[in-house]
Amino acid sequence: MALPRIIDFPDKDLKVADFAKALSHPARIAILKVLAEKQECICGDLVADLPLAQSTVSQHLKALKELGIIRGIIDGPRSRYCIDWKVFDRYQREFGAWSEKMVKLRQDNCC
Amino acid sequence: MALPRIIDFPDKDLKVADFAKALSHPARIAILKVLAEKQECICGDLVADLPLAQSTVSQHLKALKELGIIRGIIDGPRSRYCIDWKVFDRYQREFGAWSEKMVKLRQDNCC
């Protein structure tokens, strides 16, 4: 009955979870790395780099695009992708804040 | 045909993805926060704190335990949980390294 009870969680936690979800598959990690380092970020290059079918890569790109951390523009018959650093940084900061909070709350007492 | 092609990805990326997956649900984010801040980390307290059934919470705890970032010990009729900071830190550092690499590779050229 996988009705997500997502509504009952604080907004910040949802953001962290969304970001984490985007990074929860090695293909998407790889995609982001390529996008970060390459000047040309054409879909076909990503497909060539990854051990996955074109349609699967496209699906992963869609997921990242839906979160907003990448953008895609149509360039003739191909698609050029890039990281939206503004959005990426926002999520990264949110994640960093959560991470820091964890360290601050840290207690080595039980177990 | 959801055969994961996981083998074809670098080990570091797999680690980052595993950590991200653990954090990809707000319930697990919440659990970790509670465990970090509470001195008492009894399962029942977590159930009381979360808008989820006892069995569901137990399931989330199991997922975190399988990754190794939390540990559980049996304490009489109840279970006491805590974060294994050694493991948690290791994953966090791995994530941080990935994060830094992203920033270093960053190029604002296309799109």
Added chain:
DNA sequence: GCCGTTAATCGTATGATTACGATATAGGAT
């Protein structure tokens, strides 16, 4: 116009995830 290339989307199959209630188990108390 017609063809080739590129990439998104569709259809589909399979496995994983998430959720719940019910049951089992184990420990403490009486």
Added chain:
DNA sequence: ATCCTATATCGTAATCATACGATTAACGGC
């Protein structure tokens, strides 16, 4: 031994995720 409490596990159902091939759509070149 019996009962109560706490929690893990089982059974189950629904949804999501991941993968692929096939198809569609959009553009450029001829």
